[in-house]
Amino acid sequence: MFRVAFIYIAEPYQCYHTASVASALARHPGYQVTEYVNFPETVAHLSRIRRDLNAPDLPVKFFKKSPLAKLLGRAKRFDRERIVILRENIAELDGYDAIVATEYTAGILKTMGLKKPRLICIMHGAGDRLVNDEVLIRNFDFTLLPGPKVEKYFQNLGYLNTQNSKIIGYPKFDVFEAVRQKKPFTFKNGKDFVLYNPHYQKKLKTYDTCLNKMIAGFDKQDTYNLLIAPHIKIFHKGFGFYKKALKKKNTHTVFIDTGSPAMLDMTYTASASMYIGDGSSQVYEFLANPRPCIFLNPKKLEWRGNPNFLHWTLGEVVETPDQIMPAVFRAFDRHEFYRPLQEKLFLETFGSPVLGASQRGADAICEYLGSENQKT
Known part of the structure; x- marks a missing residue:
């Protein structure tokens, strides 16, 4: 035994x-x-x-x-x-x-x-x-x-x-295959949603400079909802105050998840129409079904040619918060360019078969x- x-x-x-x-x-x-x-x-x-x-x-x-x-x-x-x-x-x-x-x-x-x-x-x-x-x-x-x-x-x-x-x-894909049999996540208004998945790492974090401006930008349009699902380690500091502050920002078109199982089981990455991120490898989970991606680089990191930023080649990279909404509205038109590389890197990352x-x-x-x- x-x-x-x-x-x-x-x-x-x-x-x-x-x-x-x-x-x-x-x-x-x-x-x-x-x-x-x-x-x-x-x-x-x-x-x-x-x-x-x-x-x-x-x-x-x-x-x-x-x-x-x-x-x-x-x-x-x-x-x-x-x-x-x-x-x-x-x-x-x-x-x-x-x-x-x-x-x-x-x-x-x-x-x-x-x-x-x-x-x-x-x-x-x-x-x-x-x-x-x-x-x-x-x-x-x-x-x-x-x-x-x-x-x-x-x-x-x-x-x-x-x-x-x-x-x-x-x-994790086996777990998701079982979870997805349930009803996928949707907003009450029925509109597609964009997933923002900020990472906690200090050198990569974007939520401190981009989150509020992103919320304001989505509030000014009526095409997409915005779902923000941060890396759970973002909430390590602040003794709960940061969670409470984020929850106050929720509206009928913006939802910030601060700790539900859906943050972890691929519910959001499976249901979103578009991905906005920085350093999280969850983007590869999102690409089980290739869709448009946008990556944020407000710190203007030298990412080209760096293998630690290979995933940033899978969508447009923007360097200021003001560029986010224009990138969102052209993302589907540009996706045809990125999709073949998304499919290639997904296979290299997870192999085959997926399940x-x-x-x-x-x-x-x-x-x-x-x-x-x-x-x-």
């Missing part, structure tokens, strides 16, 4: 990338899967995913937390909190045969004294953005990748090779652990 722990050390968005793999693995004979969570709300998301997949719930445990970890959590020092929690749970996690995570931070478990379990990463995101702790991928014993683009990137860095990694696709990554991931874990067991 292989005992495998799936760990969700960060916010609930992580479970949309790995929970379906956990369910598929639990169906394999000889595998016992337990899920560890940090945030209480993650449990509700896991249950929701299982309902949509028609899969049974799996055993869930909360990470043990010292007073220090709890204090860091209340102060929203989540990066520091994650490290403390992982260190405090080493002894329990060391009792498993494998630990599966989608957070690079979990790579530090090996430096903290983790000995017995094989450490497995199911990579989330779609690349095109420099991540400070991506070097930790070298600490994982086995890594499951979404597609050839990311594989090539990490192989060129020398972090991965064909023996310690495998392409499986993007498990079935969860089962492929579970099978790959079984094959890997089985071969490692034979070595010992």
Whole structure:
């Protein structure tokens, strides 16, 4: 019997990338899967995913937390909190045969004294953005990748090779396939909506300079609604005041989501007619069905030729808030130019077929652990 722990050390968005793999693995004979969570709300998301997949719930445990970890959590020092929690749970996690995570931070478990379990990463995101702790991928014993683009990137860095990694696709699409059977999101007025998906990273963020002017611009026209779904980490600071301030900006044509499951399960990326973004790789999820994209560059970053901004080649890039609305109204006319590249990069990012990554991931874990067991 292989005992495998799936760990969700960060916010609930992580479970949309790995929970379906956990369910598929639990169906394999000889595998016992337990899920560890940090945030209480993650449990509700896991249950929701299982309902949509028609899969049974799996055993869930909360990470043990010292007073220090709890204090860091209340102060929203989540990066520091994650490290403390992982260190405090080493002894329990060391009792498993494998630990599966989608957070690079979990790579530090090996430096903290983790000995017995094989450490497995199911990579989330779609690349095109420099991540400070991506070097930790070298600490994982086995890594499951979404597609050839990311594989090539990490192989060129020398972090991965064909023996310690495998392409499986993007498990989140399996979750979405189940979710989309439900009614898609629409505004009450029935008009198409544009999705603005701002990232939290300081060097990339655009919501501080573009959000209010974008809202004003959409208020002056009656063709599109505007839906704003920020990266959930934008709300780490402010102790809830920023959420309240954003909610006050909602109108019958503008809706700002500050924390619903639809921000995480691709409901908005599937239903929107157009995408406006900056550094988020969610644009690739949007391009499962190619549609017009606009990218914001108010900081006037030198992005051309930079692989971390490859997705900015998939739509018009505007540099001032005043240019946003004109770009919106010409986006469909210009989409014919961008669509072939959107289709090409989507395939390079996620491979083919799109669906079935969860089962492929579970099978790959079984094959890997089985071969490692034979070595010992």
